[in-house]
Amino acid sequence: MPTNAIELLKSHSLPMLIEEEIQRVILKGEYAPGDRINEKELVLRFGTSRGPIREALRSLESSGLIEQIPNRGVFVRKLSAAEAANMYDVRAVLFALAGRLMAMRATPEEIARLRGFAQAMDEAIARGDVEAYLRGNFALHEFIVTHAGNPVLASQYLSLIKQLRLYRTRNLMLPESMRASNDEHHEMIDAIAAHDPERAASTHLNHVATAKQRLMATPNIA
Amino acid sequence: MPTNAIELLKSHSLPMLIEEEIQRVILKGEYAPGDRINEKELVLRFGTSRGPIREALRSLESSGLIEQIPNRGVFVRKLSAAEAANMYDVRAVLFALAGRLMAMRATPEEIARLRGFAQAMDEAIARGDVEAYLRGNFALHEFIVTHAGNPVLASQYLSLIKQLRLYRTRNLMLPESMRASNDEHHEMIDAIAAHDPERAASTHLNHVATAKQRLMATPNIA
DNA sequence: CCGGCAAAAATTGTCGACAGTAGTGCAATC
DNA sequence: GATTGCACTACTGTCGACAATTTTTGCCGG
Numbered sequence: 001m002p003t004n005a006i007e008l009l010k011s012h013s014l015p016m017l018i019e020e021e022i023q024r025v026i027l028k029g030e031y032a033p034g035d036r037i038n039e040k041e042l043v044l045r046f047g048t049s050r051g052p053i054r055e056a057l058r059s060l061e062s063s064g065l066i067e068q069i070p071n072r073g074v075f076v077r078k079l080s081a082a083e084a085a086n087m088y089d090v091r092a093v094l095f096a097l098a099g100r101l102m103a104m105r106a107t108p109e110e111i112a113r114l115r116g117f118a119q120a121m122d123e124a125i126a127r128g129d130v131e132a133y134l135r136g137n138f139a140l141h142e143f144i145v146t147h148a149g150n151p152v153l154a155s156q157y158l159s160l161i162k163q164l165r166l167y168r169t170r171n172l173m174l175p176e177s178m179r180a181s182n183d184e185h186h187e188m189i190d191a192i193a194a195h196d197p198e199r200a201a202s203t204h205l206n207h208v209a210t211a212k213q214r215l216m217a218t219p220n221i222a
Numbered sequence: 223m224p225t226n227a228i229e230l231l232k233s234h235s236l237p238m239l240i241e242e243e244i245q246r247v248i249l250k251g252e253y254a255p256g257d258r259i260n261e262k263e264l265v266l267r268f269g270t271s272r273g274p275i276r277e278a279l280r281s282l283e284s285s286g287l288i289e290q291i292p293n294r295g296v297f298v299r300k301l302s303a304a305e306a307a308n309m310y311d312v313r314a315v316l317f318a319l320a321g322r323l324m325a326m327r328a329t330p331e332e333i334a335r336l337r338g339f340a341q342a343m344d345e346a347i348a349r350g351d352v353e354a355y356l357r358g359n360f361a362l363h364e365f366i367v368t369h370a371g372n373p374v375l376a377s378q379y380l381s382l383i384k385q386l387r388l389y390r391t392r393n394l395m396l397p398e399s400m401r402a403s404n405d406e407h408h409e410m411i412d413a414i415a416a417h418d419p420e421r422a423a424s425t426h427l428n429h430v431a432t433a434k435q436r437l438m439a440t441p442n443i444a
Numbered sequence: 445c446c447g448g449c450a451a452a453a454a455t456t457g458t459c460g461a462c463a464g465t466a467g468t469g470c471a472a473t474c
Numbered sequence: 475g476a477t478t479g480c481a482c483t484a485c486t487g488t489c490g491a492c493a494a495t496t497t498t499t500g501c502c503g504g
Contacts, residue, residue, distance in 0.1 A: 235457085236457080236458080237457095271458060273457080273459070
């Protein structure tokens, strides 16, 4: 197959495209944690041979979304509560660093963007639109870590976020939780706007720490 | 080749073994940053076909040691000073978390081990044995992050350490630097032994921060 | 009816070969 | 003599097939 439509998208090799698609499917929940992923199935799905698919799976293994067991196959990674808790602790210090850096370097435009995110989330809460709230929440966090001026930090943080999506995606958001969480967002942004690195670091750290508390408090529904 | 000697080592698939060997060769400096890695060369070196080798390279790419450019090949990753600085900042907050956790959970045996490392380094300095000092330094750091009770933290920290070895391995250690660094080690261990998480976190953070200062102060010899 | 054993099916691991692309050097032309 | 175009080379990308292992299935005996 010399000229397939999937090939035309440039600067992305075939294994990379396959990797992104498998990742999308996993995060969407089409494969559940613990499920086995059959290579032949992927062959049929993508119409390529097994070579590129195996390369994509190796890459996904390194990013922590799947697990390879020799001669047994690949499985969607299953996160225990303890592992998720560990990830939250690491995520917290990374996010604190992001907040600290943001407080030191944020431009007025960036601060305005941050306030925009928080306001949109306020409105989503008022409308009771959980979907929009979660979108805004992710956008705010992503904006902070990608604008902190440290790509290594951003990459590690986003990788953790991705892996954490494997843990109990049934993340029911109560209205009061959303309100409390967005209050914390406002405090974080105030600290950044005041260019107060210490306060930014502590508010960001606490934000993730309380999110962890909320998550760990929910009964195990798996 | 049904029964090759390399195959007998268990619980490690062939791509994993190849990956470790390539990694070892890169970190040893046999391939320098920016060098191109030829697949055919690896085929001759390992005696396998290109399939397992390509899988190993994909995995190494995810761990940040090499870079793949479509249709061009793979290259040993080249770290700029800015990227190294970013890694040090992330490493600092991770190490601070490790120190905090260690202060909360370290057993008397672990504290004794820590003191043993620091003492061995003191002796290495007295002997002027830079090699032994560096070994002890790595052993101490590794011990702390792997005994902090957070495998996610350990994995990320060790991954950063590995990548940082691509940056100016000509890390000349002056005797006064080693003394100052090991003084910091003693302070870190004291904080852990006192089970003082805050002091442990700050001493660990500062230890990496000053290491970064020292590294960035050295003239660029690349 | 159940457990263990053996053959068969399915799946992963590996390989050699072919296709396509980037880089190189030569040659012809201005 | 410099430059542009072209063939050549070497490499990466992909594929289909074979080998080895695991899992399933069917059978037999208890």
